[in-house]
Amino acid sequence: xxxxxxxxxxxVPFRGxxxxxxxxxIVAPILFVxxxxxxxxxxxxxxxxxxxxxxxSEAYTAFMDLVNSGQLVLHxxxxxxxxxxxxxxxxxxxxCFGVAAGLFTMARGGIVPFVxxxxxxxxxxxxxxxxxxxxxxxxxxxxxxxxxxxxxxxxAVYGGIDNVDRGLIRMGQSFNLSWWSIVWxxxxxxxxxxxxxxxxxxxxxxxxxxxxxxxxxxxxxxGAYVLLAGNLxxxxxxVAGVAMLSVLGLTVSWIIGRAEKHFLxxxx
Amino acid sequence: MDLHLNxxxxxxxxxxxxxxxxxxxxxxxxxxxxxxxxxxxxxxxRFIGGLERPKSGEVLQIGSxxxxxxxxxxxxxxDFALLPWRSVRGNISLVLEDHGIRGKEAKAIIDDVLDxxxxxxxxxxxxxxxSGGMKQRVAIARALSVRPACLLMDEPLSALDxxxxxxxxxxxxxxxxxxxxxxxxVTHNLNEAVRLGHKVVVLSRRxxxxxxxxxxxxxxxxxxxxxxxxxxxxxYLWGLMREEAAAADQELSQ
Numbered sequence: 019x020x021x022x023x024x025x026x027x028x029x030v031p032f033r034g035x036x037x038x039x040x041x042x043x044i045v046a047p048i049l050f051v052x053x054x055x056x057x058x059x060x061x062x063x064x065x066x067x068x069x070x071x072x073x074x075s076e077a078y079t080a081f082m083d084l085v086n087s088g089q090l091v092l093h094x095x096x097x098x099x100x101x102x103x104x105x106x107x108x109x110x111x112x113x114c115f116g117v118a119a120g121l122f123t124m125a126r127g128g129i130v131p132f133v134x135x136x137x138x139x140x141x142x143x144x145x146x147x148x149x150x151x152x153x154x155x156x157x158x159x160x161x162x163x164x165x166x167x168x169x170x171x172x173x174a175v176y177g178g179i180d181n182v183d184r185g186l187i188r189m190g191q192s193f194n195l196s197w198w199s200i201v202w203x204x205x206x207x208x209x210x211x212x213x214x215x216x217x218x219x220x221x222x223x224x225x226x227x228x229x230x231x232x233x234x235x236x237x238x239x240x241g242a243y244v245l246l247a248g249n250l251x252x253x254x255x256x257v258a259g260v261a262m263l264s265v266l267g268l269t270v271s272w273i274i275g276r277a278e279k280h281f282l283x284x285x286x
Numbered sequence: 287m288d289l290h291l292n293x294x295x296x297x298x299x300x301x302x303x304x305x306x307x308x309x310x311x312x313x314x315x316x317x318x319x320x321x322x323x324x325x326x327x328x329x330x331x332r333f334i335g336g337l338e339r340p341k342s343g344e345v346l347q348i349g350s351x352x353x354x355x356x357x358x359x360x361x362x363x364x365d366f367a368l369l370p371w372r373s374v375r376g377n378i379s380l381v382l383e384d385h386g387i388r389g390k391e392a393k394a395i396i397d398d399v400l401d402x403x404x405x406x407x408x409x410x411x412x413x414x415x416x417s418g419g420m421k422q423r424v425a426i427a428r429a430l431s432v433r434p435a436c437l438l439m440d441e442p443l444s445a446l447d448x449x450x451x452x453x454x455x456x457x458x459x460x461x462x463x464x465x466x467x468x469x470x471x472v473t474h475n476l477n478e479a480v481r482l483g484h485k486v487v488v489l490s491r492r493x494x495x496x497x498x499x500x501x502x503x504x505x506x507x508x509x510x511x512x513x514x515x516x517x518x519x520x521x522y523l524w525g526l527m528r529e530e531a532a533a534a535d536q537e538l539s540q
Contacts (some may be wrong), residue, residue: 189367192335193381193432194357203380205390207371284412 069253077257084128084243084258097228097266098240100156104163105224106173109217112168116175120209129172137169142230149234159231166227168218174216210286214278221270229263240266287349287358288312289470294333294343296326296400302493303329304340309487309499311354311436315339316462316469318479321489322527322534327472328440330494334470335359335438351435360434364441366421368413368428375401375409378428385432388397399427402461419450423457437469443478451478458482463507476527480519481509488526491534497526 052076060066063075068076084090118125119133141162147167148158156245182205232241240262247255289311296304303326311317311334319327332338334345336359368377375396382392398407403423413421422442429437443451454480461467462482473479479486480502488497502519504512508521 181365185365185367186369189363191334191363192337192357192359193384194363195381195384199384203383204369207369207506284414 033186068242069251070099072254072257074257076254081258081261084255089238089243092238093243094262096236097240098244100159100163100231100239101266102197104160104228105167105221107160108164108167108224109171109220111164112171112216112220113175115168116172117179117201117206118215119172120176120179120205124258126176130176133169133172138171141227142227145231145234154235157226159236161255162231163224163227166223168185170220170223171213171216173207174219175213178216179205179210181212182208183219209281214274214281216276218274221274222246222267225263225267225270258266287468288348289436290346290348292344293329293332293344294340296329296333296340296342305493305495307489307494308494308498309342309485310320311468311470313435314466316467316472316482318471318483318486318528318535319385319489320476320479320486320523321494322472322491322531323474324534324537325489325491326495327474327494327532329487330470330489331361331438331440331470333439334359334436337361352433354388355433355435356433357365357432358383360429360437362422362425362429362433362437362439362442364444365403366413366418366425367443368421368424370413373410373412373432374405374416374424374427377413377424378431381428384414384475395431399431402425402430403457417450418446419454422446422454426457426461435468435536437467441473442471444475445475455481461508476520479523480516482506486519486523488523490504491530492535497530500526 051223055072058068058074061068061071061076066073072080083091084093115125115129119129120126144165145158145162152158152161160168186204186208187200190204194205228239229244231239233245234241240259244256244259245262247253249258291307291309291311294304294307295302307330309317319330321327321352329338333340336345347358369380372380378396378399379388379392382388382395387395396409397406400409402408403426405427408416408424413424416424422445425442443454446454459482462469463537471478471482483502484506486500486502488500489495490497500519500523502516504515509516
């Protein structure tokens with residue numbers, strides 16, 4: 019065959035690549051610094067009215083006032099106590115009911131429709147009811163968080179158990195493992211990824227409900243602080259309070275991330 | 287201990303899947319079950335190990351299993367069924383823990399079975415780090431650790447590539463030559479059946495009935511240099527199955 023020298027030779031065009039975002043640690047801090055800088059300079063140059071949005075430096079001053087007055091510890095202590103008790107109790111109950119719904123036909127028949135009926139009700143709407151039942155004190159606030167975290171946990175746990183590979187359970191039975199061993203060594207570890215992502219959701223819900231509950235009849239707590247700041251139109255304090263909530267959310271998410279890394283080492 | 291499948295029939299809803307299955311698995315023998323897809327061979331294996339109950343008929347144990355056997359009827363699954371969160375050793379120790387075997391005693395058993403399946407260097411690896419063939423060897427090691435009286439193998443090589451399959455086949459033959467285990471081996475691969483089986487049960491398409499039971503009287507250890515005789519057996523089996531397989535292929539699934 020004769021070679022035709024006039025034909026154009028070019029490499030095959032590349033069409034692959036993309037669609038695989040990777041985590042990049044450096045991006046988030048840079049973006050954060052840029053946003054704060056624009057905000058701060060906007061306030062100083064008078065583009066942003068201090069009544070609409072205070073400068074970050076003012077919010078920081080408000081936060082330092084809170085630290086220096088010793089009020090911060092009281093607010094945080096009150097909020098964290100409610101959050102930890104409410105979330106732990108709600109999660110513990112949620113895991114128990116979720117496991118029951120995941121394992122027993124009768125429990126599933128009772129729990130699943132019940133959860134489907136109550137989960138969509140905003141727990142904030144039930145807060146007045148809780149106040150009547152449990153009083154204006156700590157109990158009604160904890161109960162709100164407890165109820166709010168219970169339902170998503172139940173759903174995550176029984177969903178996780180449903181997704182455990184039936185082949186592994188069959189294997190356990192074929193080796194004559196006891197019922198307890200199958201639940202403890204096969205089903206629960208298999209459902210753990212779903213349970214932990216359920217914790218992520220329930221923890222965020224707990225923080226949202228914490229603030230809502232603290233806006234009714236609480237002396238201390240981040241929610242009470244934010245509410246008071248709003249009533250006084252003290253925007254610098256309001257921004258400081260909101261920033262504290264954001265940091266609280268980030269911390270919780272970080273803790274769950276560590277737990278996932280530790281318990282789910284086997285996945286990747 | 288021998289096993290006797292006594293006139294087993296089964297239906298799912300109204301579909302008859304198995305009808306009048308009756309044969310024996312004698313101690314020290316490998317019985318292969320072959321048949322077209324959907325003929326109920328895996329279902330039959332689940333009956334033998336007591337994971338499912340047939341609608342009629344029963345699986346009988348003749349004689350009692352040897353006293354040292356922890357789990358007389360032990361499966362090896364096609365998808366390996368290893369716990370991804372446990373290491374190789376952890377996966378084997380899982381099936382010993384419930385028999386109260388822990389610590390030194392467990393370590394001795396695990397070391398022994400890992401050695402027999404050539405896995406001694408991989409005890410601490412997690413399943414996801416292992417190739418398919420290695421995973422199946424772990425499953426075999428796990429099965430051996432409970433000293434089964436009869437191994438129930440459900441297409442154990444079907445999820446593997448052909449080279450790995452060849453290697454693992456040799457391992458299974460070598461292991462049988464050494465230990466003379468009893469096994470019931472379900473496969474759709476005729477070559478595996480003629481290389482490993484003392485007896486090949488050929489099932490027809492649904493509802494599965496026994497088409498023929500073919501004995502292969504060549505000792506397992508001599509089969510590798512008797513390829514002509516094996517090929518003849520394999521061709522004979524294919525002759526039995528060909529029409530069934532073609533008809534099964536044409537069936538609409540419901």
